[in-house]
Amino acid sequence: xPTLVRKTLGEYRRSVIGWLIGISAFLSLYLSIYPSIRSNxxxxxxxxxxxxxxxLKDLMxxxxxxxxxxxxxxxxxxxxxxxxxxxxxxxxxxxxxxxVPEEQGTLELTMTLPIDRRRLVLDRWAAFALSLLAVALVxxxxxxxxxxxxxxxxxxxxxxxxxxxxxxxAFFFGTLALxxxxxxxxxxFALAVGGGYAVAGxxxxxxxxxxxxxxxLRWVSPFHYYLDGRPVFQGWPVGDYLVILGATAVLAxxxxxxxxxxxxxx
Amino acid sequence: xxxxxETEGLTKFYGRRKGLExxxxxxxxxEVFGYLGPNGAGKTTxxxxxxxxxxxxxxxxxxxxxxxxxxxxxxxxxxxPGELALEGRERAHDFLTFMxxxxxxxxxxxxxxxxxxxxxxxxxxxGQLSKGNRQKVGLIQAFMHEPxxxxxxxxxxxxDPLVQHEFLAMVREVRTAGRxxxxxxxxxxxxxxxxxxxxxxxxxxLVAVEDVAALRERAVRHVEFHxxxxxxKEAFEDLLGVxxxxxxGASLRCTIDGRPDALIKAAAKFTVVHMVSxxxxxxxxxxxxxxxxxxxxxxxx
Numbered sequence: 001x002p003t004l005v006r007k008t009l010g011e012y013r014r015s016v017i018g019w020l021i022g023i024s025a026f027l028s029l030y031l032s033i034y035p036s037i038r039s040n041x042x043x044x045x046x047x048x049x050x051x052x053x054x055x056l057k058d059l060m061x062x063x064x065x066x067x068x069x070x071x072x073x074x075x076x077x078x079x080x081x082x083x084x085x086x087x088x089x090x091x092x093x094x095x096x097x098x099x100v101p102e103e104q105g106t107l108e109l110t111m112t113l114p115i116d117r118r119r120l121v122l123d124r125w126a127a128f129a130l131s132l133l134a135v136a137l138v139x140x141x142x143x144x145x146x147x148x149x150x151x152x153x154x155x156x157x158x159x160x161x162x163x164x165x166x167x168x169x170a171f172f173f174g175t176l177a178l179x180x181x182x183x184x185x186x187x188x189f190a191l192a193v194g195g196g197y198a199v200a201g202x203x204x205x206x207x208x209x210x211x212x213x214x215x216x217l218r219w220v221s222p223f224h225y226y227l228d229g230r231p232v233f234q235g236w237p238v239g240d241y242l243v244i245l246g247a248t249a250v251l252a253x254x255x256x257x258x259x260x261x262x263x264x265x266x
Numbered sequence: 267x268x269x270x271x272e273t274e275g276l277t278k279f280y281g282r283r284k285g286l287e288x289x290x291x292x293x294x295x296x297e298v299f300g301y302l303g304p305n306g307a308g309k310t311t312x313x314x315x316x317x318x319x320x321x322x323x324x325x326x327x328x329x330x331x332x333x334x335x336x337x338x339x340x341x342x343x344x345x346x347p348g349e350l351a352l353e354g355r356e357r358a359h360d361f362l363t364f365m366x367x368x369x370x371x372x373x374x375x376x377x378x379x380x381x382x383x384x385x386x387x388x389x390x391x392x393g394q395l396s397k398g399n400r401q402k403v404g405l406i407q408a409f410m411h412e413p414x415x416x417x418x419x420x421x422x423x424x425x426d427p428l429v430q431h432e433f434l435a436m437v438r439e440v441r442t443a444g445r446x447x448x449x450x451x452x453x454x455x456x457x458x459x460x461x462x463x464x465x466x467x468x469x470x471x472l473v474a475v476e477d478v479a480a481l482r483e484r485a486v487r488h489v490e491f492h493x494x495x496x497x498x499k500e501a502f503e504d505l506l507g508v509x510x511x512x513x514x515g516a517s518l519r520c521t522i523d524g525r526p527d528a529l530i531k532a533a534a535k536f537t538v539v540h541m542v543s544x545x546x547x548x549x550x551x552x553x554x555x556x557x558x559x560x561x562x563x564x565x566x567x
Contacts, residue, residue, distance in 0.1 A: 003367045011354060105351030109407070112317050113368045114341035263320035266280055 041067030090174025099181025300457030
């Protein structure tokens with residue numbers, strides 16, 4: 001493994017462990033209460049629908065069939081909250097690749113090493129990807145285990161497919177933050193623009209289903225390629241996932257090219 | 267002989283703000299080049315251009331005959347930043363090992379040897395290093411791979427006097443070994459003992475390149491003599507290079523440009539009780555160069 005990748009993984013380690021603990025706690029809490037929901041499905045379905053009327057319901061992903069294993073898993077894990085957490089984790093790690101060390105002034109010394117600038121960005125990106133992958137894999141195992149224990153009756157293959165999408169959407173936004181940071185060197189800018197795109201993208205995809213005025217915009221939302229295929233119910237939306245992956249690759253390439261031609265730390 | 271550092275019309279603007287303008291300079295192998303100027307004059311800009319951290323607006327720079335964009339060039343350079351930022355929970359020793367690995371490894375024990383020499387504690391986490399220790403880490407990573415070119419940016423600011431002494435000895439060893447040093451400073455005293463030539467940069471422009479000996483000769487000094495009896499002012503007037511003469515009873519104050527020879531000979535006719543000569547003030551050397559800037563500016567060996 002390249003030295004810089006190894007070094008960057010070391011820098012990320014504590015943060016990765018922190019996010020893992022947080023996301024795992026969230027998953028354990030929510031998936032462990034499923035049995036009580038299953039035992040009283042009408043009540044909880046009704047409660048969910050009355051708690052989130054109208055457009056709020058759409059924002060929560062429709063809340064259809066929340067008392068079924070698949071519906072519950074989609075609503076509490078794969079719809080909004082866990083993607084939100086994992087995207088935050090990814091964007092934090094993404095900005096720490098270039099923008100944060102540049103603002104701290106620690107990047108300058110790294111740049112005086114005989115490391116090619118492209119190599120520097122790609123190594124940092126690879127370490128970010130590996131760290132995020134570690135979080136995704138551990139949480140996947142946890143969801144599979146909790147789904148089995150709670151008897152959610154969701155095929156394991158569908159959980160893997162949904163989790164892969166979860167990883168990809170976070171990978172996309174983390175790479176976006178990394179790219180914005182590599183292009184500008186500004187952490188706050190990267191987080192604001194990346195976060196803004198994530199929120200707008202989510203709203204457009206979920207509300208766009210019932211609001212015609214914005215539904216044509218759904219194709220620019222990364223969430224469209226994650227949520228529209230309903231992987232928890234239908235398995236791998238391979239084409240959609242490839243779109244996210246392709247967009248991520250384009251972003252990473254942009255990061256390399258932008259960083260290649262810029263003054264650092266000015 | 268190929269120059270180690272060669273720049274031609276090197277210019278850097280940060281937006282509209284001028285960082286460096288039209289720098290043409292050559293540093294020869296084995297030379298210790300002092301790069302002098304007040305803060306904000308363009309010293310750090312020059313160094314960061316040579317290290318390819320920033321890119322020139324126009325002009326070009328080569329190091330060891332290769333464009334600064336060539337990654338391999340940086341393998342032959344050692345550089346401790348002026349303001350070294352170090353963060354994180356990593357221990358200093360691990361960080362230095364990482365730097366050494368990227369540089370293709372350094373000889374065993376080299377890091378510890380340097381740490382001992384500078385009295386640096388490398389078991390401390392990077393984010394918790396004191397300013398002095400941080401500087402030492404910066405020096406160790408710059409010297410450990412025995413680079414052919416050392417680029418030092420205000421190297422002694424923040425070092426305590428003992429370390430400073432050790433550091434200057436290390437620079438002299440590098441010079442003895444025939445390697446090249448570019449050392450920036452805003453204090454003449456810091457470079458004059460180690461540098462062969464000095465370049466003076468002011469407001470983004472190189473205003474002069476001089477041998478250190480020549481520079482010292484041009485330096486302005488304030489001198490005071492105290493005699494055992496009152497002296498006549500006339501005895502010190504119209505001496506070569508002496509001006510601003512004031513005599514008050516048995517004491518004499520004046521300013522000398524360059525050699526003190528004429529003044530010493532004149533003073534020797536009386537009984538000197540006490541003499542004070544201030545270190546040449548760099549600010550005044552700047553002013554000297556500023557006033558006659560263009561004609562004296564020449565670069566290259």
